[in-house]
Amino acid sequence: xxxxxxxxxxxxxxxxxxxxxxxxxxxxxxxxxxxxxxxxxxxxxxxxxxxxxxxxxxxxxxxxxxxxxxxxxxxxxxxxxxxxxxxxxxxxxxxxxxxxxxxxxxxxxxxxxxxxxxxxxxxxxxxxxxxxxxxxxxxxxxxxxxxxxxxxxxxxxxxxxxxxxxxxxxxxxxxxxxxxxxxxxxxxxxxxxxxxxxxxxxxxxxxxxxxxxxxxxxxxxxxxxxxxxxxxxxxxxxxxxxxxxxxxxxxxxxxxxxxxxxxxxxxxxxxxxx
Amino acid sequence: xxxxxxxxxxxxxxxxxxxxxxxxxxxxxxxxxxxxxxxxxxxxxxxxxxxxxxxxxxxxxxxxxxxxxxxxxxxxxxxxxxxxxxxxxxxxxxxxxxxxxxxxxxxxxxxxxxxxxxxxxxxxxxxxxxxxxxxxxxxxxxxxxxxxxxxxxxxxxxxxxxxxxxxxxxxxxxxxxxxxxxxxxxxxxxxxxxxxxxxxxxxxxxxxxxxxxxxxxxxxxxxxxxxxxxxxxxxxxxxxxxxxxxxxxxxxxxxxxxxxxxxxxxxxxxxxxx
Numbered sequence: 001x002x003x004x005x006x007x008x009x010x011x012x013x014x015x016x017x018x019x020x021x022x023x024x025x026x027x028x029x030x031x032x033x034x035x036x037x038x039x040x041x042x043x044x045x046x047x048x049x050x051x052x053x054x055x056x057x058x059x060x061x062x063x064x065x066x067x068x069x070x071x072x073x074x075x076x077x078x079x080x081x082x083x084x085x086x087x088x089x090x091x092x093x094x095x096x097x098x099x100x101x102x103x104x105x106x107x108x109x110x111x112x113x114x115x116x117x118x119x120x121x122x123x124x125x126x127x128x129x130x131x132x133x134x135x136x137x138x139x140x141x142x143x144x145x146x147x148x149x150x151x152x153x154x155x156x157x158x159x160x161x162x163x164x165x166x167x168x169x170x171x172x173x174x175x176x177x178x179x180x181x182x183x184x185x186x187x188x189x190x191x192x193x194x195x196x197x198x199x200x201x202x203x204x205x206x207x208x209x210x211x212x213x214x215x216x217x218x219x220x221x222x223x224x225x226x227x228x229x230x231x232x233x234x235x236x237x238x239x240x241x242x243x244x245x246x247x248x249x250x251x252x253x254x255x256x257x258x259x260x261x262x263x264x265x266x267x268x269x270x271x272x273x274x
Numbered sequence: 275x276x277x278x279x280x281x282x283x284x285x286x287x288x289x290x291x292x293x294x295x296x297x298x299x300x301x302x303x304x305x306x307x308x309x310x311x312x313x314x315x316x317x318x319x320x321x322x323x324x325x326x327x328x329x330x331x332x333x334x335x336x337x338x339x340x341x342x343x344x345x346x347x348x349x350x351x352x353x354x355x356x357x358x359x360x361x362x363x364x365x366x367x368x369x370x371x372x373x374x375x376x377x378x379x380x381x382x383x384x385x386x387x388x389x390x391x392x393x394x395x396x397x398x399x400x401x402x403x404x405x406x407x408x409x410x411x412x413x414x415x416x417x418x419x420x421x422x423x424x425x426x427x428x429x430x431x432x433x434x435x436x437x438x439x440x441x442x443x444x445x446x447x448x449x450x451x452x453x454x455x456x457x458x459x460x461x462x463x464x465x466x467x468x469x470x471x472x473x474x475x476x477x478x479x480x481x482x483x484x485x486x487x488x489x490x491x492x493x494x495x496x497x498x499x500x501x502x503x504x505x506x507x508x509x510x511x512x513x514x515x516x517x518x519x520x521x522x523x524x525x526x527x528x529x530x531x532x533x534x535x536x537x538x539x540x541x542x543x544x545x546x547x548x
């Protein structure tokens with residue numbers, strides 16, 4: 001594994017590269033409040049299968065700075081990924097993204113149809129949110145701004161909608177705290193507001209690309225269950241795997257089940273260099 | 275005139291109060307890239323008519339800070355206005371807002387129906403933008419972030435869509451430069467992204483209020499001409515005044531014509547204390 005910083009337009013994107021540089025590259029993109037740590041267990045599993053794995057951090061999350069402005073759009077995050085893949089000279093890859101990470105993956109694949117073989121959206125979708133879906137963040141932003149990121153982590157652990165399962169297992173909630181509290185208040189606030197800026201045409205553009213489109217969703221994650229069902233209606237070729245009884249932070253709760261599903265989706269992309 | 279700062283939740287809102295404190299209050303809210311300076315001439319005209327005039331600056335614009343986060347929603351700006359009016363103990367007023375200022379006015383009136391007698395939206399509307407309406411700001415944000423606010427002022431003066439008329443008169447373009455360059459890059463970026471967060475139901479809520487709704491638009495301001503025509507269809511009681519041959523920065527170009535229209539709208543609200 002090597003890790004380094006890469007400078008583009010004042011955004012100093014932190015990324016880690018794991019595995020054989022000649023193997024097939026998988027790009028991992030974390031959710032809001034996440035960072036590379038969240039993929040720890042998943043990366044070790046993917047490495048055993050011989051993939052090259054690149055995980056990076058989005059603006060304002062742990063080791064990646066915010067740049068000169070404190071607000072950004074989804075398109076800015078897509079542009080940051082563009083710069084990273086150019087920097088690494090990666091011309092074909094598959095992209096696995098959790099929540100906002102899956103939105104970035106879908107927008108990137110829509111805009112660069114020849115370069116992405118497959119995307120896997122984990123508790124995520126390529127569709128715009130409805131207004132009510134984003135309303136809970138009026139509260140989360142207020143907690144972050146007035147009480148700080150640690151208080152927000154505790155708030156999230158107490159809010160039933162996101163953390164039913166995390167709650168059950170102290171090991172999981174402690175890991176959630178460790179990851180989440182690395183996020184800057186600025187980064188959290190900017191990312192939740194960026195969710196308003198998802199373009200309307202992502203599904204249409206994905207339709208006309210050859211990119212394979214996969215999704216994994218916890219059955220208890222109501223918002224993404226709804227958005228992915230709508231996506232499936234518009235794009236029947238979407239392969240959707242529902243994890244029964246799971247919730248938004250499925251990557252922390254069930255990394256092994258996640259790996260099995262990922263291999264079902266991506267296993268045929270035989271890693272070179274094995 | 276008195277001026278002061280008022281602290282609310284780390285937002286230190288700058289405002290100016292002009293005229294007799296017992297007169298009927300008009301609240302003035304500037305556009306993105308504007309500040310209290312932009313109302314200079316208008317304020318002196320309104321004072322002669324005996325109104326109490328309160329003008330303030332929104333987050334990240336000139337003398338009002340950004341607070342702890344670098345991004346905000348439209349609702350945050352409405353909340354800031356709420357705090358200001360509570361601080362000033364103003365229970366009834368009329369609100370005049372230019373562009374983003376008019377959006378704040380319409381949201382505030384929709385949320386506090388008993389407190390606002392009238393709103394005047396100047397080159398503004400209570401409706402969500404279409405995606406394409408906001409696309410020009412991908413460029414403006416890039417100029418602001420990479421080249422700074424002075425370069426952005428020059429970019430705006432060169433961009434035909436906003437500044438046909440400013441262009442003709444050096445006095446106007448110099449005044450535009452003086453006002454606009456007081457804006458922080460952070461404030462400009464955050465405000466343009468906040469435009470994505472306008473709620474869907476503002477017109478519906480205004481419909482059921484007793485608030486009078488007025489609008490003034492330059493005939494060459496294509497986006498707000500379209501949005502206000504749509505608003506007028508949904509809400510026939512909207513009184514719309516079109517300034518022929520005018521553009522987005524009509525308050526700089528035509529403060530006297532603006533005053534005449536404002537008095538046509540608001541003149542019947544006889545200022546007390548005269």
